[in-house]
Amino acid sequence: MNKLQRDRGAGRVKISDVAKAAGVHTSTVSRVLNAKTFGRISPEVVDRVVEIARGLGYRPNAVAAGLRTNSTGTVGFIVHDIDDPIYPPILKGIEEALGESGLMVLLGNAGYAPEAEAELLERMAARRIDGVVLATARLRDPLVDRCLDYSLPTVAVVRRPELTVINSVVNDCALGMREIVDLVVSYGHRDIAHIAGPQGLSTGRARLRGFSAAMSKAGLVPDLRHLRFVDQPTIEAGHAAAGAILDEGEPRPSVIVCVNDLVAIGAINACRKKGFDCPGDISITGYNDIPLAGLLNPPLTTVHMRLQEIGRRTGLRMLALLSDNNSEIAVERVRPELTLRQSVARIS
């Protein structure tokens, strides 16, 4: 018995111990303990082995099994920042779906650094994950190519690469944006400002596309002085962008449609600072429905993404991929829900 064994392996009972105690061969024990093969063993032996295994306190060693079967029952999940509130519900949904099949999630927090993403993928690949979920996919993403190279079952979630080279599950961003524009139009708004997000991400693009589509449909032409882009969709950026729009002077927009809730919060603050009341003077909409969005002042009218459902479907898709890697590649869009609160006023 060497040092390693003493450290923690000592006394650990293994399949061969159970076999010895039960007077059967190790392969028999293995078959008893495996859902797929225990049907081929006689009931009496099954009972005896199970009982003895329990009695001995046998715990399966998934890493040994994994070495043999080339499958670890573990899926990687790479995010920019787990502290960003959009990820936890997705993660929860993924776990919910995978957990049913006994799979577990190995987390990787990349912190917006592409090299970190690559490093994490490397570490996960070394651990022989069965598949990986990417919440970081850019429109064209070397990490996605890497996954393809490894022929690693991969699903993109929330964001997706421009070319449909991998499966993905996303919020229907364009739809949500169309619906919220339709809403403000139906409330009588005509001069509609828009603060758009980064165009390097599928979400930013889809939302802008949805905005444009809804404007056209309503026969409205966006005033270019009232269209702004932010590099990072943050409170600060929203504040600055909204400030710039208001500084353009008359005619002022009656509503600012924002790419997300944080930008909307920034915009509300900017309005307030310049003496405009929201929604009295200017209405503002968000997107995402972050926690507590309904408790802000004013409660934010926004688009609720069903993130946990998105995560759940991602997990399901991963499961499908794992059992049949040749199935067709698809993009799944989950319909968001318009969430009406008080930050949009009707105008006459």
Add this chain to the structure above:
Amino acid sequence: MNKLQRDRGAGRVKISDVAKAAGVHTSTVSRVLNAKTFGRISPEVVDRVVEIARGLGYRPNAVAAGLRTNSTGTVGFIVHDIDDPIYPPILKGIEEALGESGLMVLLGNAGYAPEAEAELLERMAARRIDGVVLATARLRDPLVDRCLDYSLPTVAVVRRPELTVINSVVNDCALGMREIVDLVVSYGHRDIAHIAGPQGLSTGRARLRGFSAAMSKAGLVPDLRHLRFVDQPTIEAGHAAAGAILDEGEPRPSVIVCVNDLVAIGAINACRKKGFDCPGDISITGYNDIPLAGLLNPPLTTVHMRLQEIGRRTGLRMLALLSDNNSEIAVERVRPELTLRQSVARIS
């Protein structure tokens, strides 16, 4: 070559392939590729092997190594609900600390079900995690005993068992509560109500203890009609508890000190509903400093827990435990920060 190999193992280059190509033995390659042993190999060989490994696209197989070394470089993290905003920053901190050493986190979302916690631990143990972080520890917790049984390096975070049987890193809950009570006392409040949390958790207990201590120190005796307990620290429970306090009639408390922010939000809503302005008529304090707490109406005066730092120290402690399982067991308390905003008024 069997089916499994074809599935994904096919073409994977292994240490023996590198060895063959480099004209050395596999053990030499192994030594070159391991940080601890590559110093023992001649520089020329190191260079050649490294180059060839790279050229062949060699990727280490951590599961094979793990089987041999009995160590997976993976740490489990079990939480109640990853969607509860206190966990992501902790997770981030843990990852930050562990990542430096190349370790990764395997997540387990238990959903408040003790059986689920046990099941997750089982799955993690099967995967031979090197250690586990428990964010779910109750005062007396069978799961903790289980970890001890497995002699699995274990660290409790945020909550901790009553007996110091395992290492833990927690917020200094009592201190934060004392400070916030000191604050309201210094603002002139004397009739101080308190909505306390569940007493089955170390956090709930510590906060109540802090409240009592600060009251005594100030020479104040809590009015028992103004002391309430909630089973779940939620907005709804806070609403109900605050409502009950207000229904007690005169004399009304001038401030309600709440066990956490959600309860405080519920309390604010309850006050408003009964026609009391916060902080005009009644001041209210929270605890936790959840995201956007500063954007509520009114912005919440609360206690900010340095959760990421707590997570980081948890990771560090795990690392220490992993390199020396015999070190002394300790409780580490991280000092929170009083966060003054507008939900507490000075009274004359």
Add this chain to the structure above:
DNA sequence: TTGTAAGCGTTATCAC
């Protein structure tokens, strides 16, 4: 400094 050989715990394959 490098090679030899055994072994980590499991399961797949083949035989009976």
Add this chain to the structure above:
DNA sequence: GTGATAACGCTTACAA
């Protein structure tokens, strides 16, 4: 229905 055997890819005494 069960047993024997080899193999998964790596690390590590021990030997040279």
